[in-house]
Amino acid sequence: MATSPVPYSRPTTPGNAVPIQIGYVGLGGMGGTMARNLAKYHATHAHNSPPMLVWNRSSVKGEKLLAELGQDKIRVARSLDQVATECDIIFTSLANDEAVKSVYQQFAETLKVLMCHPRGTKIFVESSTTFPTLAGELEMLISSAPHCRLITCPVFGTPPVAEAAQLIVVMSGDHQSKKEVAPMLVPAVGRKIIDLGESLEKAPTFKLIGNSMVLGTLEILAESYTLAEKAGVAASDVHSFVQEMFPAPGIIRYSERISQDDFDASTGFSIDGGIKDASHIRRLTALHNSPMPCTDIAHQHLITARAIHKSKVQSGKETVDVFDWSSLVTGARAAAGLDVFASARVRLLPLAAYG
Template sequence: MSHAIHHHLGISTNEVPFSRPTTPGAHPPQIGFVGLGAMGYVMSRNIANYRANHPGGFVPLLVWNRSVSKAEKLQKELGEDKIRIAQDLGQIATECDIIITNLASDDVVKNVYQQFQEALLKNKPTKNKIFVETSTVYPTLAGELDALISSVPHCHLITSPVFGPPAAADKAQLIIVLSGDYRSKKEVAYLLVPAVGRKVYDLGGNLEKACTFKLIGNSMIMGMLEVMAESFTMAEKSGVGAETAYNLIKDMMPAPPLVNYGNRMLHDHFDGSEGFAIDGGIKDATHVRRLTNEHNSPMPLIDIVHQHMLTARALQENNKREGVQQFDTLDWSAMIAGARVAAGMDGFNSQTHPRVQKLD
């Protein structure tokens, strides 16, 4: 049946590198989701909608978020038949069979898993539980989380960071990376594809590998954005025009991240509430720089990315003090502000730059 569903949705079973899980038992699994930020909100929504129409049965998704208003918004959008709101993290840990977390920082992730452990040691499970950590964290944190979770009987952790912006999550087009226990990965892969993602990379049993690969992938994206930011700035300064440079991207390198973030740079659309917040980008760049030190593998472009995102955030903080900021939170495409300022231009407002005169 799972094969038929994937085929109907246009997803090759080769995109999920595991055989189909065994037929589920009499009761469908209770799934919990923690963290309803820009990514978590749409991921949890897609899981709830997909499971509600899945022939294996469905119970409402149990969700928790630090600010309950987001959980209430999700419940209002989908209905109480698809979403239940947990009172605390202990309820998520004890009631759910599969717990998915998507959180903003390493410190928050660790704190949440400490609360999971505390609740489960008081009420030890009698059947298997799978914890699925989808945040972007430093690889060594995976071992700390595993120590917390594996101290509880029948509990397994897998790391499962995802590639793609909220817009890709909204369309269930994320790329999912998995590391950890094989049987757990098998269950989770068929839960997440095609509900939230289109393909799974299996990186084996070492929990750190998926986290490492996520940082490597993000370094590729950050590097491409930096090159694009510098090229757009040079195009403006030289009189060619950033729009001409952007058109070349669309014609020769039309990768979705380049087209999306290039459009943001071109039109100064730096609203982080609709994209990837720059604080997250700075955190990821910091992790990558730490990784380069640990493995003696220099990535000098990421050093520049880090500097330019810090520059953008500093400009934003100054604008806030003066009450002239345009956005509450910057998207990481605002790193172009660093290249612009270095070239003597306005960081956030391209309308102040000399305009290219188009010939008839």
């Protein structure tokens, strides 16, 4: 029996409801795509909806989004204070734990001045990939002001999946707040919501568990492609097999990247983000005494890949500014004694030739 993509009943709408002002903070690779989809959907499906208010540390991204969508869908905030003051529901999507905490500390300072929110509860929706215990710190900051709630809401999916509004969304925290936010996210940015209960740490924990599966898949792909290269099997043939045997969009996309040495993170997930996530996963495994040796190896290969990339940048031999985390294959190749950036072009001797 099929389950509903949104596990909550739709909240009732009062007769003279005041239009909800949405804010979005963080317009990076995933955040920018989610903000775009959310703004477009909200403008066409919410009656008398005001334009979404966006903020990014670099104002260029906000201005670019405004130029793309227009003033009827987007406004660019002057500051985080403006977002915290004017918005009813605020989404945050930031690069790392430090950035998240810094933004929420600023929110808390602004909320102290406001002291109250005249139109009811203000909901903060934190969707970054962070270590779970940070959620408790954020809750203390936000709950210090009256009528303010926090829910954690990370997402799963590659940039093309985000573009297609097919992300998987996980939620934890206050039930009523989740019920209010869920209809904004599905189908605007995602295809399904998984509710993990009221403990704020559950969703970021689940995000790390899910990312451990993605990272483990990347590591297996990297090792298999490396073995294929040493055994004289073409990368294109390996990729054809992946397409037929494992027809999941994410796996196929990462396989394609590895087979073509396509490691430009402008259309992917940065290696720094991958190392951050791997570090969080390893910390979580230590906390719960649950070893993940595959993640340990992937973490080593990510660090090796980053070191190789930085060396090439310094020598002027690299044109890609930031590597995608699928570049961990270069760490596996280095361990196997291969030219780390020539897999698609090298054809080694047949296995029998090795004696």
